[in-house]
Amino acid sequence: xxxxxxxxxxxxxxxxxxxxxxxxxxxxxxxxxxxxxxxxxxxxxxxxxxxxxxxxxxxxxxxxxxxxxxxxxxxxxxxxxxxxxxxxxxxxxxxxxxxxxxxxxxxxxxxxxxxxxxxxxxxxxxxxxxxxxxxxxxxxxxxxxxxxxxxxxxxxxxxxxxxxxxxxxxxxxxxxxxxxxxxxxxxxxxxxxxxxxxxxxxxxxxxxxxxxxxxxxxxxxxxxxxxxxxxxxxxxxxxxxxxxxxxxxxxxxxxxxxxxxxxxxxxxxxxxxxxxxxxxxxxxxxxxxxxxxxxxxxxxxxxxxxxxxxxxxxxxxxxxxxxxxxxxxxxxxxxxxxxxxxxxxxxxxxxxxxxxxxxxxxxxxxxxxxxxxxxxxxxxxxxxxxxxxxxxxxxxxxxxxxxxxxxxxxxxxxxxxxxxxxxxxxxxxxxxxxxxx
Amino acid sequence: xxxxxxxxxxxxxxxxxxxxxxxxxxxxxxxxxxxxxxxxxxxxxxxxxxxxxxxxxxxxxxxxxxxxxxxxxxxxxxxxxxxxxxxxxxxxxxxxxxxxxxxxxxxxxxxxxxxxxxxxxxxxxxxxxxxxxxxxxxxxxxxxxxxxxxxxxxxxxxxxxxxxxxxxxxxxxxxxxxxxxxxxxxxxxxxxxxxxxxxxxxxxxxxxxxxxxxxxxxxxxxxxxxxxxxxxxxxxxxxxxxxxxxxxxxxxxxxxxxxxxxxxxxxxxxxxxxxxxxxxxxxxxxxxxxxxxxxxxxxxxxxxxxxxxxxxxxxxxxxxxxxxxxxxxxxxxxx
Numbered sequence: 143x144x145x146x147x148x149x150x151x152x153x154x155x156x157x158x159x160x161x162x163x164x165x166x167x168x169x170x171x172x173x174x175x176x177x178x179x180x181x182x183x184x185x186x187x188x189x190x191x192x193x194x195x196x197x198x199x200x201x202x203x204x205x206x207x208x209x210x211x212x213x214x215x216x217x218x219x220x221x222x223x224x225x226x227x228x229x230x231x232x233x234x235x236x237x238x239x240x241x242x243x244x245x246x247x248x249x250x251x252x253x254x255x256x257x258x259x260x261x262x263x264x265x266x267x268x269x270x271x272x273x274x275x276x277x278x279x280x281x282x283x284x285x286x287x288x289x290x291x292x293x294x295x296x297x298x299x300x301x302x303x304x305x306x307x308x309x310x311x312x313x314x315x316x317x318x319x320x321x322x323x324x325x326x327x328x329x330x331x332x333x334x335x336x337x338x339x340x341x342x343x344x345x346x347x348x349x350x351x352x353x354x355x356x357x358x359x360x361x362x363x364x365x366x367x368x369x370x371x372x373x374x375x376x377x378x379x380x381x382x383x384x385x386x387x388x389x390x391x392x393x394x395x396x397x398x399x400x401x402x403x404x405x406x407x408x409x410x411x412x413x414x415x416x417x418x419x420x421x422x423x424x425x426x427x428x429x430x431x432x433x434x435x436x437x438x439x440x441x442x443x444x445x446x447x448x449x450x451x452x453x454x455x456x457x458x459x460x461x462x463x464x465x466x467x468x469x470x471x472x473x474x475x476x477x478x479x480x481x482x483x484x485x486x487x488x489x490x491x492x493x494x495x496x497x498x499x500x501x502x503x504x505x506x507x508x509x510x511x512x513x514x515x516x517x518x519x520x521x522x523x524x525x526x527x528x529x530x531x532x533x534x535x536x537x538x539x540x541x542x543x544x545x546x547x548x549x550x551x552x553x554x555x556x557x558x559x560x561x562x563x564x565x566x567x568x569x570x571x572x573x574x575x576x577x578x579x
Numbered sequence: 580x581x582x583x584x585x586x587x588x589x590x591x592x593x594x595x596x597x598x599x600x601x602x603x604x605x606x607x608x609x610x611x612x613x614x615x616x617x618x619x620x621x622x623x624x625x626x627x628x629x630x631x632x633x634x635x636x637x638x639x640x641x642x643x644x645x646x647x648x649x650x651x652x653x654x655x656x657x658x659x660x661x662x663x664x665x666x667x668x669x670x671x672x673x674x675x676x677x678x679x680x681x682x683x684x685x686x687x688x689x690x691x692x693x694x695x696x697x698x699x700x701x702x703x704x705x706x707x708x709x710x711x712x713x714x715x716x717x718x719x720x721x722x723x724x725x726x727x728x729x730x731x732x733x734x735x736x737x738x739x740x741x742x743x744x745x746x747x748x749x750x751x752x753x754x755x756x757x758x759x760x761x762x763x764x765x766x767x768x769x770x771x772x773x774x775x776x777x778x779x780x781x782x783x784x785x786x787x788x789x790x791x792x793x794x795x796x797x798x799x800x801x802x803x804x805x806x807x808x809x810x811x812x813x814x815x816x817x818x819x820x821x822x823x824x825x826x827x828x829x830x831x832x833x834x835x836x837x838x839x840x841x842x843x844x845x846x847x848x849x850x851x852x853x854x855x856x857x858x859x860x861x862x863x864x865x866x867x868x869x870x871x872x873x874x875x876x877x878x879x880x881x882x883x884x885x886x887x888x889x890x891x892x893x894x895x896x897x898x899x900x901x902x903x904x905x906x907x908x909x910x911x912x913x914x
Contacts, residue, residue, distance in 0.1 A: 188903035210601030220633035225880030
């Protein structure tokens with residue numbers, strides 16, 4: 143805390159945190175990379191540069207936003223010195239799934255990590271800005287920045303995980319920022335971009351609309367219309383060229399084709415269980431928005447609190463490690479601003495999400511084995527075999543996945559208690575008003 | 580404007596710029612951003628490559644190349660029976676069925692310089708194969724050959740077409756074993772012998788764990804190592820002329836190209852996969868056939884452009900991007 147005492151943002155402590163955050167990411171991200179995803183990013187860039195767009199050739203299963211970001215960033219790759227993007231390691235073809243036989247080059251890994259690091263820095267800054275606005279306390283704001291930037295699970299997802307959920311969190315926080323600033327067109331635009339990047343932020347629409355109505359009882363229709371205009375404009379900019387090109391269904395395949403893996407009864411059960419789960423989640427989101435609306439409290443503090451609960455509700459359907467990145471800045475803010483009881487679930491999610499993401503550590507070493515002298519490909523093959531035989535993948539992944547889910551439920555229980563819902567007093571109770579002072 | 584908000588506005592501008600610039604790149608990038616040229620200079624070939632970024636490059640000189648096919652016909656007729664196995668794909672991806680595989684062939688070939696691709700039904704295939712096959716390529720992925728060109732006998736139209744120089748590219752099941760009729764499939768006894776001269780197809784779901792060391796796997800960036808439906812080389816007639824590529828288990832190979840009359844049959848092992856499709860496109864575009872030999876190849880990283888020389892041969896195949904190809908072209912060398 144002493145390191146953060148200076149008023150200015152770039153104090154000694156913050157410089158140290160920023161340097162640490164960047165260096166740890168660049169080192170880890172260069173040597174450790176989940177090759178299934180980094181291979182996909184290289185494939186998408188090559189398809190775009192070859193003139194095949196995002197959807198002409200198979201390989202890209204998301205809406206266009208991430209493809210656009212990757213394509214723009216790829217223009218910088220030659221400047222970073224990326225020549226070779228990756229290779230196929232024949233020795234790994236014996237393992238399933240076969241796309242894991244690819245290893246992206248360390249230069250490519252470094253470049254893509256730069257992109258994710260930039261997104262993490264931006265998210266950390268927004269967490270800083272929001273905490274400062276909510277509390278007026280620069281030290282708390284700096285702590286939020288530092289905790290987010292150095293949170294091990296955020297680091298692992300942005301480096302070894304190679305997933306772009308930090309952009310999803312960034313766009314959601316930008317939406318919150320513009321709501322603060324009463325710039326509803328931009329807020330709507332950011333919301334649309336976030337929802338089109340990854341579906342989860344779309345579920346926040348209920349709480350966002352409730353806040354808009356609550357915030358200005360006289361002008362809410364105008365404000366809502368402005369937000370809708372922003373959202374429509376952004377959606378049009380992102381989607382219309384794809385619709386004209388006949389790729390609407392392709393760009394929606396991340397929603398509609400989640401269970402086309404032809405795995406029989408398991409896929410069918412997953413398909414219907416997820417549909418039912420998300421219908422329940424939507425219902426809960428509506429209930430939460432109504433509860434918030436009835437509270438008649440338009441303060442930003444209460445809005446961010448409900449937004450935090452809203453995100454936890456989305457995550458009630460168990461997901462992969464990267465899904466919690468959307469929650470991460472809010473959980474950090476909750477621990478710093480609202481209730482210190484969130485520190486424990488925050489620590490639990492840091493450890494367990496990292497374990498979950500690193501459970502495939504064996505194949506995350508492929509780039510290291512192929513492109514450096516630290517490890518040979520034969521050693522990697524031996525390690526993968528030993529790792530598979532030991533069952534550690536299931537142990538680490540299982541503990542990590544369950545722990546991650548427990549941390550979400552734990553946070554949700556605390557949040558609901560603090561909101562006034564009657565939850566059995568298994569965790570001890572303290573009101574947000576008491577702890578926020 | 581509040582001082583602390585300025586970085587957030589800057590972040591917003593950067594994110595929006597990333598999205599917009601990326602969108603422009605997605606919709607304006609084309610094959611015209613790249614070019615390549617090969618000229619004869621005494622006893623060597625001089626090549627020059629140009630592109631808008633930094634890529635790995637491979638320049639391969641080949642003797643005995645089949646050259647670029649004048650037309651590529653991909654057979655697909657949902658009204659006719661087919662015999663292919665369903666395969667699983669990763670979550671979120673489109674199901675890899677015959678229709679999607681066929682649809683993907685055209686853009687996959689386009690990156691490799693083949694733009695004259697046409698999807699044809701059973702009737703159209705019959706019409707095409709009624710004419711000499713020289714210089715033309717037909718891709719059949721249905722696992723069953725339509726009765727408009729195949730009746731399970733060695734005098735079938737499809738065999739005449741191959742023998743007059745046609746190139747048949749096959750994947751998905753045992754070649755020649757099934758005849759496709761409207762709405763049904765008929766099994767043929769010893770159908771594979773009609774095409775290959777022996778009953779030699781591997782029907783076990785095996786994989787090639789060794790790279791075939793004739794260089795083709797490296798220069799063509801071949802990916803698929805599945806060996807089901809691949810011919811066992813040791814069972815082929817002794818006088819068979821063929822080249823194998825990709826991966827092997829010692830007897831079967833992921834890609835086998837055989838001479839049949841003046842034409843060729845090229846068999847890709849395994850059930851459907853994206854890797855198989857990419858290999859298929861690469862082999863068609865490179866013109867590698869049963870008698871093709873790799874003469875020499877140059878490789879490295881190109882930054883916007885590169886020039887060099889390579890051993891003289893019939894054809895030169897250029898690959899930019901390696902396993903992530905952005906541009907591939909076959910240059911036929913004419914003195």
